[in-house]
Amino acid sequence: MTGPPDPDASQDAEVVAQSLDEPELFARLYDRYAPDIHRYATRRLGAGAADDITAETFLIAFRTRVRYDTDRPNARPWLYGIAGNLIGKQRRAEVRSLRALARTGHDPVAESWAERADARVTAQSAHAPLAGALVGLSAGDRHVLLLVAWADLTYTEVAEALGIPVGTVRSRLNRARRKVRSALGADPAFTLDTTEVV
Known part of the structure; x- marks a missing residue:
């Protein structure tokens, strides 16, 4: 289970927007959410698939960040949505x-x-x-x-x-x-x- 909400999460939209000009800033989202995404993927599919799901989640997020809805200040649901789609593709393994x-x-x-x-x-x-x-x-x-x-x-x-x-x-x-x-x-x-x- 995750801890209390991260107060910096309200700035996720800003980070995504700024990362369009400064791609290295996207690492802030990775640092903030990768452990939770990894833990969730591990529980759904096991440790073997969790590394791949986590990496692919953030790769897809990075590649599609230009389409991120900046009216949503918190990127957490967006990232879990991407991870969920990837997990869905591995549903048989689950x-x-x-x-x-x-x-x-x-x-x-x-x-x-x-x-x-x-x-x-x-x-x-x-x-x-x-x-x-x-x-x-x-x-x-x-x-x-x-x-x-x-x-x-x-x-x-x-x-x-x-x-x-x-x-x-x-x-x-x-x-x-x-x-x-x-x-x-x-x-x-x-x-x-x-x-x-x-």
Whole structure:
């Protein structure tokens, strides 16, 4: 999960605009967002693909920065949108990874982040059924759920990232949460804490 909003994010549009004349300034966006994009790509596709997704995300962003909408001061949703499109192209790898997790219950990425042994044991027991539930979601529903849960984007940022209305984000997220709860056999009144998703 990401930390509090970066106050410099409100200046992202300025950085993008200035980078048209001074390309080296674009590195500020890389420095600010690459770790989060990498972490998100790692959780979606594994460490092997995360380096490539991160690098390609920023390469595409750099090449297309002339089309960046400077009315949007924060570039974070734009970058997650690019990363999401790249991840979508590797959807089969993501589904294979989730199916393997559903079969084995082993998630080396999440395990490496766990700080305590008891937390690992508890989390490990939930990984397999949760991964199976995620595989059962449509790509659009899964993408919205994971952008909220793992990238910590707001509904508005998810809408910007995916180029869909906020209402669609809400309905996809609601549907995804409902399906995950059902797949996990949870009481319908149970509220899924999406920060705990895999």
